[in-house]
Amino acid sequence: MEAMERQIRLTVNGQEHELTIRDNTLLLWLLRDDLKLVGTREGCGTGVCGACTVLLDGRPVNSCLTLAAQAAGHHVTTIEGLATNGRLHPVQEAYIEERGFQCAFCTSGFIMMTKALLDEIPNPSEEEVREYLSENICRCAGYPDILRAVQNASRKLAARGR
Amino acid sequence: MTRTGEGRDARAVGRSVPRVDGAEKVTGRAAYVTDCVVPGMLHAALLRSPLPHARIRRIDAGRAATHPGVSAVVTGADLVQMPGLDPYFGPAFQDQAILAIDKVRFVGDPVAAVAAATREAAREAAQLIEVEYEELSAVLDVQAALRAGAPLVHERLRPSQAFADLMGIEAERQTNVCYHFKLRRGDVERAFAEAAHVFEDTYTSPAAQHAPLEPHVTVAWVTEGGLLHVTSSTQSPSYVRLSLARIFGLPLSKVRVTVPYLGGGYGAKTYDKLEPVTALLALRTRRPVKLQLTREEEFVTIHKHAVTTRIRTGVAADGRLLAREVAVYWDSGAYADIAPRVVHKSGYTAAGPYAIPNVKIDSYCVYTNRPPAGAFRGFGVPQVVWAYESQTDAIATRLGLDPVAYRRAHLLREGDLFATGTPMRSLAVIECLDAVAREIEWGSGLAGSSPPAPEVREAGVPRRVLRGKGVAVGIKAALAPSISGATVMLNADGSASVLSSTVEMGQGSDTLLAQIVAEALGVRVPDVQVVHPDTAVTPYDTITAATRSTFHMGNAVLQAAARVREQLFAIASDRLEVDPDLLRARDGRVFVAEAEDRGLTIPEVFGAAFQAAGTTLVGEAVYQTSAIPTDHETGQSERVTVMWFVGASAAEVEVDLETGQVRVLRFATAADVGRPINPHHCRQQILGSAVTSIGQTLFECLHFEGGQLTNGSFLDYMIAGYRDVPPIITPIIVERAHPEGPYGAKGVGETGALSVAAAIGNAVHAALGVRLRDLPLTPERVLQAMREREPARAARRGQVERGPG
Ligand code: FES
Numbered sequence: 025m026e027a028m029e030r031q032i033r034l035t036v037n038g039q040e041h042e043l044t045i046r047d048n049t050l051l052l053w054l055l056r057d058d059l060k061l062v063g064t065r066e067g068c069g070t071g072v073c074g075a076c077t078v079l080l081d082g083r084p085v086n087s088c089l090t091l092a093a094q095a096a097g098h099h100v101t102t103i104e105g106l107a108t109n110g111r112l113h114p115v116q117e118a119y120i121e122e123r124g125f126q127c128a129f130c131t132s133g134f135i136m137m138t139k140a141l142l143d144e145i146p147n148p149s150e151e152e153v154r155e156y157l158s159e160n161i162c163r164c165a166g167y168p169d170i171l172r173a174v175q176n177a178s179r180k181l182a183a184r185g186r
Numbered sequence: 187m188t189r190t191g192e193g194r195d196a197r198a199v200g201r202s203v204p205r206v207d208g209a210e211k212v213t214g215r216a217a218y219v220t221d222c223v224v225p226g227m228l229h230a231a232l233l234r235s236p237l238p239h240a241r242i243r244r245i246d247a248g249r250a251a252t253h254p255g256v257s258a259v260v261t262g263a264d265l266v267q268m269p270g271l272d273p274y275f276g277p278a279f280q281d282q283a284i285l286a287i288d289k290v291r292f293v294g295d296p297v298a299a300v301a302a303a304t305r306e307a308a309r310e311a312a313q314l315i316e317v318e319y320e321e322l323s324a325v326l327d328v329q330a331a332l333r334a335g336a337p338l339v340h341e342r343l344r345p346s347q348a349f350a351d352l353m354g355i356e357a358e359r360q361t362n363v364c365y366h367f368k369l370r371r372g373d374v375e376r377a378f379a380e381a382a383h384v385f386e387d388t389y390t391s392p393a394a395q396h397a398p399l400e401p402h403v404t405v406a407w408v409t410e411g412g413l414l415h416v417t418s419s420t421q422s423p424s425y426v427r428l429s430l431a432r433i434f435g436l437p438l439s440k441v442r443v444t445v446p447y448l449g450g451g452y453g454a455k456t457y458d459k460l461e462p463v464t465a466l467l468a469l470r471t472r473r474p475v476k477l478q479l480t481r482e483e484e485f486v487t488i489h490k491h492a493v494t495t496r497i498r499t500g501v502a503a504d505g506r507l508l509a510r511e512v513a514v515y516w517d518s519g520a521y522a523d524i525a526p527r528v529v530h531k532s533g534y535t536a537a538g539p540y541a542i543p544n545v546k547i548d549s550y551c552v553y554t555n556r557p558p559a560g561a562f563r564g565f566g567v568p569q570v571v572w573a574y575e576s577q578t579d580a581i582a583t584r585l586g587l588d589p590v591a592y593r594r595a596h597l598l599r600e601g602d603l604f605a606t607g608t609p610m611r612s613l614a615v616i617e618c619l620d621a622v623a624r625e626i627e628w629g630s631g632l633a634g635s636s637p638p639a640p641e642v643r644e645a646g647v648p649r650r651v652l653r654g655k656g657v658a659v660g661i662k663a664a665l666a667p668s669i670s671g672a673t674v675m676l677n678a679d680g681s682a683s684v685l686s687s688t689v690e691m692g693q694g695s696d697t698l699l700a701q702i703v704a705e706a707l708g709v710r711v712p713d714v715q716v717v718h719p720d721t722a723v724t725p726y727d728t729i730t731a732a733t734r735s736t737f738h739m740g741n742a743v744l745q746a747a748a749r750v751r752e753q754l755f756a757i758a759s760d761r762l763e764v765d766p767d768l769l770r771a772r773d774g775r776v777f778v779a780e781a782e783d784r785g786l787t788i789p790e791v792f793g794a795a796f797q798a799a800g801t802t803l804v805g806e807a808v809y810q811t812s813a814i815p816t817d818h819e820t821g822q823s824e825r826v827t828v829m830w831f832v833g834a835s836a837a838e839v840e841v842d843l844e845t846g847q848v849r850v851l852r853f854a855t856a857a858d859v860g861r862p863i864n865p866h867h868c869r870q871q872i873l874g875s876a877v878t879s880i881g882q883t884l885f886e887c888l889h890f891e892g893g894q895l896t897n898g899s900f901l902d903y904m905i906a907g908y909r910d911v912p913p914i915i916t917p918i919i920v921e922r923a924h925p926e927g928p929y930g931a932k933g934v935g936e937t938g939a940l941s942v943a944a945a946i947g948n949a950v951h952a953a954l955g956v957r958l959r960d961l962p963l964t965p966e967r968v969l970q971a972m973r974e975r976e977p978a979r980a981a982r983r984g985q986v987e988r989g990p991g
Pocket residue numbers: 065066067068069070071072073074075076077086087088089
């Protein structure tokens with residue numbers, strides 16, 4: 025059951041990488057083990073909890089279900105890629121202000137999901153937030169705080185003209 | 187929502203200051219054990235038993251040992267040959283072997299461990315180990331385990347000596363009952379004979395999983411100097427140090443347990459779990475070893491107890507509660523873990539916070555061949571509240587009394603004696619009940635709205651639904667005796683460090699402790715660094731659990747800070763030529779209370795005392811609470827705890843008559859927190875407990891078949907998500923300052939979990955006139971109950987089975 029190896033190129037947080045991977049390497053492991061981007065978390069490994077969410081060409085994916093090979097030639101954004109020049113992204117600021125986290129093991133996933141949501145729907149209704157984030161689990165169950173963080177982030181982004 | 191305390195801007199305490207761990211946590215930089223990589227690190231995997239109960243005849247690890255990348259394979263047989271090793275552990279009984287020795291006791295019991303270069307190699311090798319079992323007949327539930335002549339899960343038991351409250355526990359000989367708590371107060375039988383009504387019911391609450399998003403994970407290595415370093419996702423670093431020192435015969439100083447941030451605990455990560463086996467592999471291989479559970483393994487590691495409660499209550503014609511007799515059966519699984527404490531502490535509250543002169547409680551901790559059960563947020567109390575608050579509601583309803591008014595009339599008041607004979611102190615249970623009732627507009631409309639069923643249209647489709655409201659209260663006692671030690675260091679620049687073994691697992695303890703120090707020393711919250719547990723430097727702490735940290739560690743840190751302040755004031759009083767009692771500390775200055783401009787900055791005070799930069803003033807304290815052990819035969823104790831915490835919940839539900847689906851439309855939950863140190867964090871704890879408990883009330887449940895867990899993955903096991911949060915959910919802080927609490931605080935980690943299920947069950951009853959006695963309240967169960975009830979309901983339509991309003 026030796027997996028085949030192959031070379032891939034991909035862009036992670038704006039930086040190009042060329043890596044040798046096994047065919048069955050998951051994007052999650054490429055990020056965490058090879059690139060040491062450990063802000064992306066594994067909660068279940070089966071695509072249910074959303075803790076491992078990253079953006080693939082701007083679209084949210086579960087990195088635990090995505091093969092690294094599928095990301096070849098594409099742009100991946102992780103939680104580490106949100107802050108620019110040491111300045112937090114408005115979504116991150118909003119999560120701090122509204123305390124949209126407790127243990128924060130789910131937080132990278134929720135923040136990436138929030139970013140994707142607001143890129144798609146800049147001013148979502150409460151129902152749209154619930155729907156969009158319904159695939160992410162927070163066992164500390166800080167859902168009401170997370171909702172406020174999303175709304176706060178939406179206002180921040182609007183104020184900055186995105 | 188009570189917002190008391192948020193206006194006092196000058197203070198660090200009583201305000202919702204931002205979390206000190208915010209920036210780390212939103213950038214993904216907060217480090218968890220899962221992120222820990224040590225040079226040369228191996229990965230471990232476990233082989234687990236496929237059978238619930240079997241004798242191990244033979245293990246052949248030959249193929250695994252030669253599998254590429256494998257460094258070590260260890261089995262139970264190896265353990266007994268290792269000199270100086272005591273292979274058994276457990277906080278109550280040392281009943282669990284690091285790897286099964288001679289017998290396996292549940293499907294999932296670890297049988298062998300492999301350390302290899304990669305996770306995959308370790309897992310592959312584990313599957314190559316051949317084990318020959320002789321299957322034994324198993325006890326798969328409490329009933330089977332209690333039957334005369336039932337197979338024994340454990341033939342011998344050895345009490346652990348780790349905790350004062352568990353020193354005296356004795357197992358019943360030659361049965362599967364590993365602990366039986368008894369409470370006897372008054373004369374129950376006579377009171378039942380005199381009662382006008384007797385209510386007798388059995389309520390059940392299922393096994394459920396904690397499901398912290400971060401699974402259990404441990405990394406262990408041995409340094410050149412012979413120090414065993416273990417970094418682990420544990421809520422009890424001091425206990426783990428003790429346990430490892432005992433197992434491996436090491437001095438406490440040679441075991442160093444460090445704990446970074448935890449990705450959730452909820453009780454799952456209390457006591458030793460992976461630490462013994464990971465340390466064993468590290469000692470064997472002389473390499474760092476990491477063991478991280480898969481989600482599926484997490485499910486069989488620990489869970490919330492499945493409980494059956496038989497409850498019988500005698501009531502006078504005027505509604506007075508004359509007697510209550512409760513028998514509680516806890517399915518503790520194959521290893522006791524902390525179950526005897528659960529059985530004791532929840533057992534003695536099983537009659538509820540009511541004035542009842544005659545009480546008899548029997549609470550049984552029962553071994554079965556299921557995965558072990560242990561601490562879960564609420565520590566067993568939610569399961570007994572489900573029984574006593576459902577029945578209390580049934581009593582009020584049967585007597586035609588308003589459930590809120592009925593509870594108010596019979597709840598214990600300050601100074602009354604609890605069933606344990608303990609006088610009640612600082613108890614705002616009535617205030618909590620009133621607050622939640624008000625919040626859901628108890629007494630106005632809707633409650634008991636049957637019949638007729640109002641028609642609701644959803645997406646144009648009419649649905650027949652009924653709505654109802656329900657309330658419930660709950661009480662839990664803080665763990666006592668218990669101990670917290672802390673060190674506070676003030677630096678010459680006015681920043682400070684706190685050394686504490688309290689684990690930051692999301693509850694906000696870093697922020698809370700920083701607030702306390704900032705308040706005591708007059709420094710800024712962000713300038714206080716809380717050092718995470720490191721048993722090499724952070725003093726002993728009983729555990730981060732049981733709603734005890736704010737009260738115990740808060741007090742230890744407050745006292746340690748006060749000792750620093752004394753030194754600071756002594757130096758300043760010399761300089762300022764003023765009595766130290768007249769000095770105050772605020773905004774990084776020490777000044778005279780009556781003349782605020784006469785003062786010194788903290789750096790100036792240090793300058794007066796030391797001829798060097800960067801110096802420190804150090805204060806230490808150990809805060810210890812005491813208790814009188816409950817009497818072996820009667821469960822009586824004048825001081826069973828130092829602190830009670832109480833809460834109440836109120837729910838408005840809608841039940842779909844076609845599908846049986848219960849939806850919580852409105853939910854209010856109140857907790858008496860003493861005085862909130864960080865009100866927002868208190869509300870977060872209350873809300874988080876409530877939402878999790880709503881999931882456990884409506885759908886969470888572990889299913890077993892022949893001892894095998896059948897829904898042990900996130901694909902099969904539902905936990906509360908966004909859709910399950912009620913459209914209106916209100917956390918309410920009720921303040922009844924505790925005289926011994928730090929700044930009057932109590933604690934709030936579990937209060938929100940206590941009464942949720944019963945409030946929802948009572949609301950369902952108000953809606954349907956049907957009382958469900960088994961959790962979770964699934965649509966199938968609701969429909970079934972409605973079918974069984976239909977003839978009776980038709981006959982009594984419009985009579986007493988409705989709530990107020
Ligand atoms: S870890 Fe990928 S969805 Fe849970």
